[in-house]
Amino acid sequence: MADQPEKRGQAPKKTPAALRGQAPKKTPAAPRGQAPKKAPAAPRGQATKKAPAAQHAQVPKKAADERHLTAGERNELRRQERRAARRAAEQGAEQGGRSRGGSGAGRASTASGTPNAPRRSGSDGKPTGKAGLPTSSQGRGAASADSSPRTGKGVSPKKHRHKAASAAKRDDGVYRAGFACFVGRPNAGKSTLTNAIVGQKIAITSNKPQTTRHVIRGILHRPDAQLVLVDTPGLHRPRTLLGERLNDLVREVWSETDVIGVCFPADEPIGRGDRFISSEISELKAKVIAVVTKVDLVDPATLAQRLLDVSELYDFAEIVPVSAVSGHQVETLTDVMVKYLPESPQLYPDDVLTDEPEQVLIAELIREAALEGVRDELPHSIAVMVEEMLVEGNLTRIYADLYVERDSQKSIVIGTRGARLKEVGSRARTEIENLIGRRVYLDLHVRVAKEWQRDPKQLRKLGF
Template sequence: MFKSGFVSIVGRPNVGKSTLLNYIMGEKLSIVSNKPQTTRNNIQTILTTDDYQMIFVDTPGIHKPKHKLGEYMVNSAKESTKDVDLVLFLTNPGDEIGRGDRFILETLKGKKCPVFLVLNKIDEFTQDAVAKTLADFSKEFEFDEIVPISAVKGKNVDKLLDLMVKELPEGPKYYPEDMITDVQERFVVSEIVREKALRCLRDEVPHGIAVDVIQMKQKENGTYHIEVDLICEKDSHKGIIIGKNGQTLKKIGETARYELERFLRSKVNIKIWVKVRKEWRDNALLLKELGYKKQK
């Protein structure tokens, strides 16, 4: 009997959703950064074995939006929990349940599919703190399974995966077995460049940036020629992104090229241009051009 189904991963920003997905897949398919709110699109990632096919929907962190981009991200996350076979609610140990987690739990009430509580980053807290958090959440919501994990170290992730497979219904193979994501290469390229920019830049810049892939061509010798616009909101940010003598931009390009070559399995030449688009996160037309489509 072959099983298949769709799994939505939800949680506040920076609780480790993308890290968990990347560990399960063994591929860096979802942007990971120490900056919150780094995932902006629902990325469908496909895990296929001889016995099952699991399609993950990695969502933006649910948070109170401050601009149109934020509204898009929150609506996108909410939409991802519709018509799925399983929801993983990720959170971290803490002193008490915060407003963000309570807001997400409210959106999950009434779901007909199973909902798992996945408590991530348990290696960073004491056993007492972990136990208290598990007890607190159990009082707030009737979860079908509760699994404490460390996505970074892989602790209990195999156990979580086994429990998830048990919840999958019998079904067809929705995607070819060699397909691991349904997003286009250009999107993954833009996410890789954006991640490297997030890692290299100061705190006041990151969430005011976007990446637009202007050109992506593969030459006869297999080498990719890629040109991207790194979009920021302020002239002062442009200077920070470029850095003294262009050193910051050079570092972004070098680290992005290394990972792009791993992803594309070929040599890559990349050029990055820094462009200022004031208040682009509140510009509906530009958001659409950058791939942030309005949720229905």
Template sequence: MTPSDPPPYRSGFACLVGRPNAGKTTLTNALVGEKVGIVSNRPQTTRHAIRGVVHRPAGQLVLVDTPGLHKPKSLLGQRLNDVVRDTLADVDVIVFCIPADQPVGSGDAFIARQLKSVSTPIVVVVTKTDTASKKAITEQLVAASQLVEAREVVPVSAVSGDQVGLLEDLLIGLLPEGPPLYPEERTTDEDVERQLAELVREAALEKVRQEVPHSLAVSIEEIVRKPDPRDAEAVFTEVHALLHVERASQKPMLLGKGGSTIKAIGSEARVGMETLLGGRVHLDLHVTVLGEWQDDPKKLNRLGY
């Protein structure tokens, strides 16, 4: 390559790993530039490997946002960990996320041990720097650098955007040379049905407390598209979804007094659905009890885990 030649185009996969609530999905959304994964402050918010595609002149970076790696307490937890481990084997770069607002702990050390046998380049990202002081960030950078052998240790705030561009350039630079893997218009490979289910679950996670978030799963039963009676050129979509809980005592928590909670969940989820689908949506929600689904292989398979 002569000095006048453009740098080679690069493309490949970067996997984001970290303990639950390390800011992986928020960082993925910030890098992609739009929402590709749901966000909440509850553990196990991410339950699938979600791909977000970053398109830049220098290359195409495919981010794989994984569930939080943790010591599992259920069959679901084991399967979520398996998702992470399977993903680690097929990526070009590993992004190990450690939050700036919490001390490095046993969960981070557990992940570091899993990464010791991996030959893939590792970039450690200290996330949520907007929530910590400069002194705390410096201490976290030092602590994080001692956990694993990393190419770089980068402090980033996905919320403020601080150093997101720097991280993006760094990750693209670590990818192999190659053509784009996805067309320019694609920002995720998530199918519409799963995206709709996740929007319902995200809204529910914000509206309920106690033990329900861990026990909640959402499935889409039917999607019906028809001409919008208000606009002949638009499409009106009916979405029928089920919210599954493990115990009968959890059902009233999701319904709320007079159905107030389920109505609020539907209103919030519908906004995201109309943005996703580009038209009006009628969302029909029902709550059902699917006993102890987190430890039942057949029920987990039915729910897509």
């Protein structure tokens, strides 16, 4: 009997207590006593400095497959990336002191947060594609990709021209970085102007209104500043659910940017849409400038009258007439926008031209090719989704679907015996190869999604 209690006394103290101690009390307690002092203490001291980088590095995992996200979800993801980039850059500046290009810590953490699909240029000036992503292929019925290799054009010389010009104009030791966006009614020249400033085509363009459907960011690097340009859809009176969501996108961008450029085409009189936009921006905190576009299409007298009309709409900080096609005053507009950016370390690494996923850019290039030559309501009814991308040696295979709303539209897009679809595939393939710097095979299929612009499920599937 004496032995029995003795064993019971050992059980609670040794066996259960030991087992329990392994979970919350003994086993962790002993290592924890050592960990804070030796192993974790040192890492924790370092972790507080590197936490933004580690935290930011998780963003690309979420965004690895952004084609399944809605536009609102993509915007929220971008906002998180921007906040993390700013925090990381500010912490780097505090630790190492602010330099003209931002601190090394700030650049490192930002780089870890923007590898989702940045367009980068290598040391030889040629663009490097994102590993594992396929490039374009020709559509069904289109001729197969030629066997001769095609290389990308790399960074446009305009980018380097901006660097040289800014170096000569400003060297006051103040580095500025921030976000700016162009807004305006459809077909006001916003995307063309964005491409001209960045120095490389990152946004598709056409003479069809409402060509832009996604928020595309292009990054301009200068010795004194980093300007992140946000190209937005045209603000318009919505007739579909898609139109409502595009307008919501524009308003979300307004609240996130430091500088807003309102675009007014010089070859068209001021209209109700221009007045509506001017009234919408009246309560914004961002600095607002007016940009009179397409000045190469009008005579001096017409331009003078248009500048006067714009000045009466709103108390703009500045009014700048430009021509993205001829390059007239594009550099001046860039300097004006940089002037109103906040002082800040750089937000993106030097070799990043856009933070958009390659699949999104490729889908937009296919849609741009499909818009050529179509009329009436068809341009608004076309949507594109890249279903799969495969890399095989020096060849990238891209499989994409074009969506329309009716069977009659499907026949128009395909054309007689597939002739038009073949032309779309050939034109898109060339642009995609220039974008990713690899030979491309593009396979296109046309599908019908009835009334997709009004169907929430279809809009979500297509990324809106």
